[in-house]
Amino acid sequence: MEVYPLKFHPIFKQRLWGGNKLRTFLGKDVSGEDIGESWELSGVAGDVSVIANGPYAGKSLWELIETFPEGLLGTGVLERFGTEFPILIKFLHAREDLSIQLHPGDDLARRRHNSFGKTEMWYILDAEPGSELIIGFNRDVSREEYLQALEGGKLLDLLHYEPVREGDAFFINNGKIHAIGGGIVLAEIQQSSDVTYRIYDFDRRDANGNLRELHTELALEAMDFQQKDDFRRSYGRKRNQPNPMVDSAYFKTAYLEVDKNLERDLRGRKAFTIFLCVGGQAVIAVDGQAVQVRMGETVLVPAAAGSVQINSGGCRLLEVSP
Structure with missing residues (x-):
């Protein structure tokens, strides 16, 4: 394998909540006012990244893994994940609040979707004044309390709102209810999975006037109903060392x-x-x-x-x- 730093063509995703800061703030070569996501490095079927530079330009990530599994992935990755690329990298701009959602863990995702689960982290690149994340519940709730609040239009009263600014970092365990608030640009590092259970979408409608699908029943088995202050990550800022x-x-x-x-x-x-x-x-x-x-x-x-x-x-x- 010829070893060099690999860059990839971004894969842009239109989203109901997307905006224009992937272009205006990050300088992405993309048009449109509702581009919510730039998938930077992906092995997800149907959205596999393509190399943009050097001798392997034009080849997909999958092709390179197939040809040079050990050279690209490494023996430690092959032992744990086989030839599946285990990480998905994205940049996101939320002009409006994302839907309130959660993701299953590995066992449930494998059983239901033949997929990895989805544990993720966020690094805030830009946040308008007053921007917030929704992360978890503001107290422990029971399954019955949650369903009663959801059906009665009171779900937002149970959720924790976290103010953010540039440089903040968050770790989101699978099962934790969450949403990215409007006015935020962030980097997302996650397991290689596109499985999301949407539980509330502010009654918004898509371009065709339709309400988006909710996954109320699927989410119940995956949801963590406990309030846990385990998401904000502090870190050092020493230069020239990790x-x-x-x-x-x-x-x-x-x-x-x-x-x-x-x-x-x-x-x-x-x-x-x-x-x-x-x-x-x-x-x-x-x-x-x-x-x-x-x-x-x-x-x-x-x-x-x-x-x-x-x-x-x-x-x-x-x-x-x-």
């Missing part, structure tokens, strides 16, 4: 602020590494082959890389590995 943010069974994420020439040793990882640029710009190089990244771009460094060099006068990265 500052741990999330260490989960599905992915590990560190905050990495670079203002010099930095080399990261990857030899003990046995897995690929993803860099999301969430501020500034940098040159990322492997074995002398370099790519430039700016805020809103993502790079995959194959597992076969022994190290990576990052050169920047000032950038902020999220470093992600399975």
Whole structure:
């Protein structure tokens, strides 16, 4: 395998709640006023990323995994996940509130959908004054209380609202009720899954005047009814070294602020590494082959890389590995 930093063509998704900041704030080459998501790196069937640079340009992520499974994924990933790419990377802009939703865990998702479950994290890139997330309940509730509130139009009274600002980080366990509020741009790191149970959508209608489907019954078995203050993640801001943010069974994420020439040793990882640029710009190089990244771009460094060099006068990265 020829080892170099891989960039991919974004996959843009129109959403009822989407806006224009993927273009105006992140500089994405996309038209339209309702583009809610940019899938940066995906192995999800039907939305598989295509390489944009270097000798493998035009090949899909699946093709590269099939040809170089160990070189791209690493032995540790192959042992845990086989040849399935286990992480999905997105940028989102919510002009309006997303629907209130949750995601199943691995066992339930595998049984119902032949899919990974969905545990995720968010890093806030931009937030308008007063922007909030919905994360979990504001107290422990019973199944019966929840259903009564949902049917009586009182669900919002049971939910926890969390104010946000740029740089905040959140970890969302599967089963936790949540929604991204309007006015927020964020990076999302998650298990490779597109399974969502929508439970409330503010009675909005789509472009055809139809209410969107709700998944009330499916959500019940997956839902965590306990109030848990376990979602906000604090992290260090020491420069030129990784500052741990999330260490989960599905992915590990560190905050990495670079203002010099930095080399990261990857030899003990046995897995690929993803860099999301969430501020500034940098040159990322492997074995002398370099790519430039700016805020809103993502790079995959194959597992076969022994190290990576990052050169920047000032950038902020999220470093992600399975």
